[in-house]
Amino acid sequence: MELAKTIKYVRELVKAARSDGKKIGFVPTMGALHIGHVSLIDRAVNECDFVVVSIYVNPTQFGLSEDFEKYPRTLDADLKICEKAGTDVVFAPADNEMYEYENITWDDTEKLTEPLCGQSRPGHFKGVTTICAKLFNIVTPDIAYFGQKDAQQSVVIKKMVDDLDMPLQITTCPTLREPDGLALSSRNKYLDSQQRKDAALIYESLQIAAEAIAHGTKEPQTIIDQMRTTLSRIKNADIEYVSVVNADNLRYLDKIAGKALIALAVKIGDTRLIDNILVDAGE
Numbered sequence: 279m280e281l282a283k284t285i286k287y288v289r290e291l292v293k294a295a296r297s298d299g300k301k302i303g304f305v306p307t308m309g310a311l312h313i314g315h316v317s318l319i320d321r322a323v324n325e326c327d328f329v330v331v332s333i334y335v336n337p338t339q340f341g342l343s344e345d346f347e348k349y350p351r352t353l354d355a356d357l358k359i360c361e362k363a364g365t366d367v368v369f370a371p372a373d374n375e376m377y378e379y380e381n382i383t384w385d386d387t388e389k390l391t392e393p394l395c396g397q398s399r400p401g402h403f404k405g406v407t408t409i410c411a412k413l414f415n416i417v418t419p420d421i422a423y424f425g426q427k428d429a430q431q432s433v434v435i436k437k438m439v440d441d442l443d444m445p446l447q448i449t450t451c452p453t454l455r456e457p458d459g460l461a462l463s464s465r466n467k468y469l470d471s472q473q474r475k476d477a478a479l480i481y482e483s484l485q486i487a488a489e490a491i492a493h494g495t496k497e498p499q500t501i502i503d504q505m506r507t508t509l510s511r512i513k514n515a516d517i518e519y520v521s522v523v524n525a526d527n528l529r530y531l532d533k534i535a536g537k538a539l540i541a542l543a544v545k546i547g548d549t550r551l552i553d554n555i556l557v558d559a560g561e
């Protein structure tokens with residue numbers, strides 16, 4: 279496995295792989311890798327001949343009062359995980375490599391970035407789409423892998439790729455969870471033991487929603503109220519949103535039908551966690 283810290287070097291490595299006829303898979307991450315990330319790398323290794331993982335805590339997707347400074351940075355452990363998973367190249371650039379000069383060119387996907395996380399994180403998706411556009415231009419993958427865990431991100435990136443005719447495919451992979459249902463996240467490290475225990479209620483609330491929908495509930499507000507009741511059992515929780523939206527266009531639903539995304543963000547103490555499930559509610 280190669281470690282590339284510069285754009286020039288990763289481009290050389292990818293160019294050589296491509297000239298050997300290899301299909302390039304790409305997994306963008308912010309590091310602090312866990313088995314959720316590994317599931318994306320596994321999928322890329324299975325489907326492609328040459329796999330690049332990027333590890334970069336992107337400053338432009340963090341708001342001023344967010345956790346950019348304290349975000350866990352565990353490069354040595356991450357490299358071992360990547361190597362074991364069969365990664366060919368880890369691209370781990372420094373900030374001045376990615377944003378060498380003042381950045382004044384942005385990719386900005388509208389509408390899809392307004393609901394859900396867009397409400398409390400203005401500018402977040404502009405940072406995400408811009409860094410992904412940059413990384414796609416650098417790595418030039420055939421397929422890039424994203425997690426359903428960040429459902430809105432995946433929908434936004436797919437739309438960006440479509441709208442801007444970027445020559446790659448986006449594959450969304452299922453959310454990996456702890457045995458009690460908590461979605462794996464680099465931010466779970468911030469939770470103390472009580473908070474970690476309470477955090478299982480996030481998935482419990484999503485399961486309650488799935489069950490109610492399977493039993494025919496069509497009213498989003500009924501689902502939201504039930505979920506909020508479950509989430510209110512978390513101590514010191516600030517429920518940012520609980521929403522039921524169309525899974526493709528992220529529009530709020532008046533009536534649950536077709537493919538729906540049940541998504542939420544909750545702050546436990548200072549730690550903001552997100553999760554979601556997809557349901558198919560039929561007609």
Ligand code: AMP
Pocket residue numbers: 306307308309313314315317318423424425426427428451452453454455461462463464
């Ligand atoms: P992050 O490093 O948190 O920005 O995540 C990098 C990629 O891994 C994103 O596409 C995430 O959606 C994905 N990811 C994060 N957590 C999980 C998980 N628990 N299961 C599957 N994919 C995940």
